[in-house]
Amino acid sequence: MPEEFISAKQIQWFPGHMAKTRRKIAEDLKLVDIVAEILDARIPESSKNPVLRDIVQSKPKVTILNKSDIADLNATAKWVTEYKRKNEKAIPIDAKNGRGIPEFYNAVREALKERIAAWERKGMSGRPIRIMILGIPNVGKSSLINRLTRGGAGKAEVQDRPGITRQNKWFTTQKGFELLDTPGVLWPKFDDPRVGRLLAYTGAIKDEILDIETLAAGLIELIMKLYPQAIQKRYSIELDKDLKGYEILELIGRKRGMFISGGEINTERAAIMFVDEFRAAKLGRLTLEHINGF
Numbered sequence: 001m002p003e004e005f006i007s008a009k010q011i012q013w014f015p016g017h018m019a020k021t022r023r024k025i026a027e028d029l030k031l032v033d034i035v036a037e038i039l040d041a042r043i044p045e046s047s048k049n050p051v052l053r054d055i056v057q058s059k060p061k062v063t064i065l066n067k068s069d070i071a072d073l074n075a076t077a078k079w080v081t082e083y084k085r086k087n088e089k090a091i092p093i094d095a096k097n098g099r100g101i102p103e104f105y106n107a108v109r110e111a112l113k114e115r116i117a118a119w120e121r122k123g124m125s126g127r128p129i130r131i132m133i134l135g136i137p138n139v140g141k142s143s144l145i146n147r148l149t150r151g152g153a154g155k156a157e158v159q160d161r162p163g164i165t166r167q168n169k170w171f172t173t174q175k176g177f178e179l180l181d182t183p184g185v186l187w188p189k190f191d192d193p194r195v196g197r198l199l200a201y202t203g204a205i206k207d208e209i210l211d212i213e214t215l216a217a218g219l220i221e222l223i224m225k226l227y228p229q230a231i232q233k234r235y236s237i238e239l240d241k242d243l244k245g246y247e248i249l250e251l252i253g254r255k256r257g258m259f260i261s262g263g264e265i266n267t268e269r270a271a272i273m274f275v276d277e278f279r280a281a282k283l284g285r286l287t288l289e290h291i292n293g294f
């Protein structure tokens with residue numbers, strides 16, 4: 001984890017819980033036909049679990065690029081091509097509004113077409129397809145399950161709390177699929193500071209444990225690199241390329257009239273607002289991780 005973001009509290013990722021989750025996933029793989037790994041389309045590589053590939057191994061897999069409604073369309077298209085190049089099928093989805101769901105179902109059927117044909121030959125054509133939904137916290141697992149089960153077995157009630165392993169939860173969808181929610185809590189790649197920062201920017205790490213002004217300043221600098229016009233446009237300010245993130249944060253606070261007594265700029269309020277606005281895509285659809293790095 002990037003030390004500069006961590007305040008008093010620590011994130012609850014314990015080796016014991018990680019080993020248990022790993023074991024449980026490996027065990028439960030026997031219960032499913034395919035794995036769907038959900039990533040955040042704004043940070044696909046950084047929202048991956050570092051060992052999932054080893055655990056899942058030979059199971060068929062479909063990758064979901066969720067939150068594609070708030071990611072850069074071009075960048076998402078490039079990620080899809082990049083995964084295809086690696087023989088991975090990636091489907092952009094917006095679990096909030098249901099976009100991409102038919103494509104997801106098609107990709108699952110396509111990945112399992114030989115098995116489905118075999119079931120049909122054995123007179124098992126009604127056999128539901130069992131999918132394990134895997135993803136790190138906050139990537140949109142419960143939103144997706146809710147979306148897929150709408151009109152099916154009812155609302156998915158999923159709570160993700162790092163360190164707390166949950167019971168198996170199965171959900172039935174309308175279309176002959178059964179979903180198994182991540183057995184346990186999948187941890188992110190938290191030993192790489194760059195990844196930690198990206199997870200923090202997108203809200204995958206709870207803000208209470210972060211220094212919000214440092215986080216906002218870092219996010220501002222990254223956005224200035226990737227989308228130089230986005231901040232200027234949103235806040236109608238002229239920005240010199242050499243300005244530091246914190247200086248830009250002050251300009252944003254000033255522009256929005258955020259002052260504390262004595263005329264000083266309330267940079268904490270400005271930081272909270274800026275991060276919220278980024279996460280709500282008010283600065284545009286911005287992807288923070290691109291194929292060729294930054």
Ligand code: G4P
Pocket residue numbers: 066067068069070093094095096097135136137138139140141142143144158160
């Ligand atoms: P999890 O089960 O993997 O932990 O994730 P969850 O579904 O709880 O989603 C985490 C946050 O991401 C939620 O926002 C959810 O609304 C949002 N989200 C999930 N899928 C999408 C998507 O495709 N697009 C967008 N734009 N957002 C998505 P939240 O702020 O925690 O809650 P709320 O805003 O829904 O109240």
